[in-house]
Amino acid sequence: MMFADEKELERELSRPSEALVAEAAEWQEDVIVLGAGGKIGSGVATMARRALDEAGRKEVRVQAVSRWTDREARDRLESVGVDTVVTDLSDPAAVDGLPDAGNVVFLVGAKFGTSTNSDEAWMTNTVLPAYVARRYARSRISALSTGNVYPLTSPMTGGPVETDETGPVGEYAITCRGREQVFTHGARTRGTRVALVRLNYACEPRYGVVADIARRVQAGEPVDLSIGVVNVVWQRYTNEVVLRALGHADTAPFLLNLTGPETASVRAIATQLGEKLGVTPNFVGTEGETSLLNNAAKCHALFGYPDRTLGQLIQLQADWIGAGGNLWNKPTKFERRDGNF
Known part of the structure; x- marks a missing residue:
């Protein structure tokens, strides 16, 4: 399915x-969504509001917290019934002044630039x-984490599962593991009942x-093969799992890998995209023996498979x-092996 415009895409x-x-x-x-002004926040907050409305629970509020430098994004949320709260979450006094909520979705994080400004990452x-864990000690918290807390592994292993040892590489991954430990504390x-979603x-x-x-591929730029294989997942499914993880939050933190x-x-992804775009892709580097991987079998057993397959994601892309659709200038830097972002 192709989307007519960004409004239709965001509704899906x-x-x-x-x-x-x-x-x-x-x-x-x-429900309160912290860090709602980021890439995921708007979709999560809107999905929570729509789910409550469809369930006939209009009296339950959904509040979206951010510094809200983007007034248009804030207006879009308010237009669908999400209450927005302007707060600098780095200020402990501001966090203490946030509204009460029994369901907390934590989406705050720093990744890019952390290799040069590591203090910001920490x-x-x-x-x-730690501010949030103290403020919402009596709530249940679904906190977004990352598969970067795992070491690079061989594709032959199937990827790390939740019970495997972590092995973060680089300041970003190390501090994300620190975030998990703060909520675990x-x-x-x-x-506090906590779910940690990697x-x-x-x-x-x-x-x-x-x-x-x-x-x-479209620009004729080389595709780096330093990370030879990846795990990806449809964003709509991601938004839903982050919310449904609230129901599994526990005092022994619920760990969940989330990917496709x-x-x-x-x-192969580049080759398939090239065929569909009428471009022959160029490659640089060679596939390494290990990659950043994540085994989400537990997630799929609990919540089902993502509603879009990899092939469908490639076709949609x-x-x-x-069609000239808008692309955000926010590269993932997935090809980095050293953990420096």
């Missing part, structure tokens, strides 16, 4: 499934979560690994870029 990205609507019907307290990814010392590469036509590769079921060849 925020579409709740029947399963989420059924779960939202049981939510007894308000502040945003570890100190700020809150769970142990305050009895995401590998959510994709939609404007952003993600598939968009990065498509942009390079395929271990996808970067070369080719259609979007071929």
